[in-house]
Amino acid sequence: MIKKIEDYIPIVGQSAVDDVRLIAEKLKGKVIQNVNSTKNGGGVAEILNNMTPLLQGLGVDARWDVIQGEEHFFSVTKKFHNVLHGRPDEVTQRDFDIFMETSEKNVRAIDITGDIVFVHDPQPIALINKKQNNKWIWRCHIDVSHPHQRVWNFLMDFIVRYDSAVFSAPGFSFKLPIRQFLISPSIDPLSDKNKELSSDEIDAVMYKYGISRKKPIITQISRFDRLKDPLGVIEMYQLVKKYVDCQLILAGGGASDDPEGMEVFAEVKEKAKKDPDIHILLLPQDDITINALQRASTIIVQKSLKEGFGLTVAEGLWKKKPVVASHVGGIPLQITHKHSGMLCYSIQGAAYSVKQLLNSPAYAKRLGENGHEHIKNNFLITRHIKDYILLFLSLFHAGDIVYL
């Protein structure tokens, strides 16, 4: 079902929706062309899937293109992704050459139709070679607080040619010769991923995956990616399990721009194999399934080693779940420790918080409720759309006051 902005009035109120409608009018006649590297899997695709039709419903000509690449290109971009997040790896001249070869093919193949071209993350960054006199924004969704210098310098040669850059959290900003904006991501409360589900719908998913609801459930939803620390989550669960009989769900699918997923999945399967209370689920892209798993959970965990924002945290909090998550990247924007969730710094710290919450259901419930309010006030799609529209409008008024 295609959602309309009015559908959000019961959640965010009439005036928030009126604001969005009013400023969207000002974009009439402009084409906004998003470009990223995958249609499905991961937070960027999640946001674009929700936002593009909503913008179109507001009368904004929003479009979405995806770059193409072979596995060797995405192995390089995944390596860049890893080293930008501080994982050690050797980056060679050959990697840069592979990146440029595929980028040049995409520069030739993609038709640039946007008055504003909105490029997401490093994979399509070299499309800027196609810039004419339209406006270009580079949207960085990843944690670049301590990037690999050589890769960052390589990207920087492209970044400085954009009109503006957007980061998700204050810690990721840099001294740049272009204007930069801080805009947090968001979740869509009406999407299949986040809408209310009946208990029958939740039960059906649990039945399908053979998971009993008799024992408490700790869940992490993530792509199988080492930066999400799935092995650390299993160790955390094993520490908790010594004291509380519980289950663990580690669930996620792949993304077409993430070729490492199956290797990590195999490692996780191997580590979990002796315990029937650990459920490792390789999922097809199915938002209702993820929604149901989150709703059936007692506690949501996001024990990432690095994180751009961590939409899964917002998704858990929106469902009023107590969330235990790492103090990395954009996660502290979502969780105030001991108020809207628990922040952790280690496997032991996460286990301590999970154990505490399993033993204190009233406290866990309060954290979940506070978390829900915080997400409602700050990280829903209506706020995000408003920020983006203001950003788009500002590009045509560099240095001027924008009168709406």
Ligand code: UDP
């Ligand atoms: N997700 C999904 N299927 C999966 C794993 C993750 O739909 O198998 C979704 C998840 O619910 C969230 C997004 O993908 O909406 C992941 O965003 P996040 O910011 O947590 O991490 P990223 O994958 O972008 O690093």
